[in-house]
Amino acid sequence: MNAQIAIPSVQKRAAGRRRLQRTWRTNLTFLLFVGPLVAGLVMFTYIPIAWGFWLSIHQARATITPQEFVGLAHYAWMLKDPAFIKSLTTFGLFTLFIVPTTYCVSLGLALLVNNVRFAQGFFRSVFFLPTACSYVIASLIWKMSLFNSMPYGFVNMVLYWLGLDPVVWLNIVGPPWYWVVLVTVRLWLQSGFYMLIFLAGLQEIPRALYEAAFVDGAKPGSWATFRHITWPLLYNVSVYIVLLNVIAAFQAFDEFWNILRGAGTTSLVNVARTPLIYLYGVAFGDLNYGRGSAGAFILAAIIIGVTIAQNRVMGLGKSHY
């Protein structure tokens, strides 16, 4: 009797131990695979955020260890600093210029490329190629040659052929021509990338919709087919592209840094400072890490806020047809 009961219970316990062993072995294997990533994320994302927050409520000048507690003073100072507010205005202005132009250019490129059969790959490559160029090299080309303020700059040369006077592109006084330089360089660099996303979106549109429209008398490639079929069906792609573009514009640094800074244009970088250039100055110019961290949190909050707001207004995932 005893033995009869004992045997299954022993078996069950052994099976339980085996299962436990197997679970633990699986967990260990999982750790081996996923552990490096998790450790890295903790080390270089979570701890920095926590430490950064701790710094942002302390005094920390020229040191990365928090000194005396200051509460939200850094945040208050930041929000009252006219230079910070101005950097946000610069971002707003830049967004106003770059988002619509990028949208139109990349959509236009995608429609044109999608429309051709011969040499389609060639044209796609041409427009996509600038994506590989760095902002530094593009800024160099733009500042030193393409939009050089001297008469030997390429655009000034073109203006001369057209019988116009050369323009001082990077000036502090007079019309803010530097916006043309800043907007065109980014337009050249990023349009190809957004064109690819639009192309992917265009391919998702079922051909049957166009065929139905043609049966109803619409002409292929006409404004009506674009307005009533293509564009509405690209709604989600459009929302996504605008969002990516706004976030990228908010984090603009390289072209402002390279084009506006430097000999002869020393004060121009102060005329149009992006939020990141401003933060760079606070943290690595003044070595005020406490204030810099506070600024980083304010910027992060703004980006997340903009993302959520845009989602509310335009609604990613909402269908519009």
Added chain:
Amino acid sequence: MGLQNRVDTMPVTSPEPGRAQRASGASGLRTAWRRHTRLVPTYVPLFILTIFFAIPFYILFRNGLATHAQIVNVDRWLWLPLPLRFDNISRSLTSTSPPITNSLKNSAFISIWSVVGGLLIASLAGYGLARIPCRWRNGVLYLMLVTMMIPGAVTFIPTYVIVARLGWVNKMAGIIVPGLFSVFGTILFRQFYLDFPSEIEEAGFMDGLGYLGVYWYLVLPNSAAIIVSLGAITFIGNWNSLLWPLVVAPAKEMWTVQVALSTLITDQVIHLPELFAGAGVAIFPVLIVFLFLQRYLVAGYKLTGVTG
């Protein structure tokens, strides 16, 4: 597999055979002509835009192969400054005032190790999350998704603080290591492995391989498409990045090529030909990657674009 399918799926509308046969003689010529004129509004703007998009590259190489006097010539634009001055390149490479050659070496080191390390970490984690049944899976996924909400460029100050704490300022590790942990790459790998045919893996388990063996001998060798795509994107991104190396490695011997060029742009004395020749050399590796791996890049950017 899924990736490669996505590469070249531009819709090729087949020319309707019926119409071509129907059209004959003069009327056929007319329809053919009409069909061609219909393409004019597409090809003409495409050619003009092509020229516009190519001008900056043309200027880069023209200036890199010209003399200073030719570049600053105000009388007319020299389209092709002959003879081409290839010695600008060697002069740019041997200059030490910005150490271009050393900065190229630094950039190569950083980019290659970022690609190798980043891909290994992301594919390991992606495979683990896709295939190993573990109750921590959702927790890890959640942890990852939260970091995706945080805009990358904004965390550079807090991350710098930690890197400084580790004593990694002006060290290669400081530039490379914080960038190795890509949530985004992990998610792409996970998606790729979820679609991976599990029969191959089961065969491996039958033969007595563990998860690690299956991953190393069977899964990884069959992930070439996504590895090349993400690798090319990672390489270009690291080669071209400016802000992080600028912040974390300000010492001259640690400069990447972008930091060196960026310093050159704002120098008091500028030697235009050497500057442009240096930029031409700096863009060369990226152009090579681009030309040879373009289809993978397109696929990768589409994936990142669509999933991101």
